[in-house]
Amino acid sequence: MEKADLVIIGGGPAGLAAAVRAREAGVGRVLLLERNPILGGILNQCIHDGFGVIRFGSAMSGPEYAARFVDMAKDAGAEAVTGAMVVGLSPERTVTYITPQGLFEVQAKAVILSTGCRERTRGALGVPGNRPAGVYTAGVVQYLMNMRNLSFGRNVVIMGSGDIGLIMARRMTLEGAKVHCVLEKLPFCSGLPRNVRQCLEDFDIPLCLAETVKEIHGDDHITHVVTAKVDEKGRFIPGSERTIPCDVLVLSVGLIPENELAKACGIEMDPVTGGALVDGHLMTGVPGIFSCGNGLHVHDLVDLVSEEGERAAEQAAAYLRGAIEKPMVPVTVSGGIRYVLPRRLAVGEEGYLSLRVTLPGRDQKLTVTAGGSVLVSKRMKRCMPSEMIRLKVKNVPDCQKVEVSLS
């Protein structure tokens, strides 16, 4: 059987960064498997700017950011196979993939999962009504407009306030469509505040909070939607219905880490993030298999996805050298924090924590403590569920547990 020191599944930003760093860390044969015909993942269709500010100090478009990493991976000597769909991963790290040339198996000493995420669809929402054409997810609209040069319609309603929906509200407006509104069921926006500013407010597109689509109408093609306000429990408020004529309904209602391979491999998952349960080394419950990027938990910034890919690669390299065994301490969270990742940190090392709050808040304080002593304390002028917060613990002490609290 074909052999590799490290197989990386998914050639988006996390996988590309992991491939570069693994080679830099001295890993021998690094094989990157990507199912699309080109590397770069979702970056290829993200033609808006803002990528790379942290990493490269300048705001680039998605394709530019991807191009840099594709070049770096090539220079670093990583092997990439595109058009390669991975269909199997065993706990012994045998990776099975299909290309137009046939079915292949490769035995890896370590595996990094960087499989990204996919969009939640109408089926997951249970919106009643017909099944007309003209209902798309935001990422599909983005792909068809930016990669295929297809146009959709003139009158748009966007359901859900995720970032891709906001970005597409601007994109469709620039291309001449009328975006009537963005409807968000929750009382606060799911997308980043900067996207509300530059994608909606700049073009006078209303953001309608606590309102969602109640019915979808149209026989062959969508003709209109009926919306309604919802109460604090998410129930429709009778009498608040509005009819909005439209020929396109765009759904931007959340992203789900893609983990079919991980689940089939028996890797234990985190029900809150939808990704694998990993330790402080980003290693899953199956030794030698690591996870990073949007397949682990959905990020806001690609720069941080790349960084996580690099950390996964460093840990995979350490694992291959046999230098990864460390005692771990559990991480716990107080109320107000939706999740923290990872759930265990390695004693005596730097610890990187990613977390999200449950509700928006102002002037709060995040504290990381261990056995009564404060390890990190961070004042937060504004906390938004849409903004991932990261904390770095310089030296994780040998203790019962590390606690993260919001006050």
Place this chain on the structure above:
Amino acid sequence: MKKMELTCVVCPNGCLLTVWQEDGETKVEGAACKNGVAYGETELTDPRRVLTTSVAVKGGTLPLVSVRSTSPVPKKDLLPAVAALRNLTVGAPVRIGDVIYEDPTIGLVLKASRNVDKA
């Protein structure tokens, strides 16, 4: 003058800025970088945005090349500028950084932000 809160759009950090006038100067607080200070200073008087869109390509592996303005342009000029691009077609190949379109009247220079090879 009243202090105003603005979300910076320069980068995805989205810093929460506080902007106010003092002694005839615009003061900006809360920006993590100098670009954010510049954004806060101009946002109230002369709002500008980086324009990203795409232009048709003939004979390429993709039907479009994505483009990005080299500097922010006045917000009011965004829609007219995109409309002016509708009839523009460029030939493949296109490399990142190639100048695709210029409109000196609004200080707009659009450069390719994607490589498109010849089909």
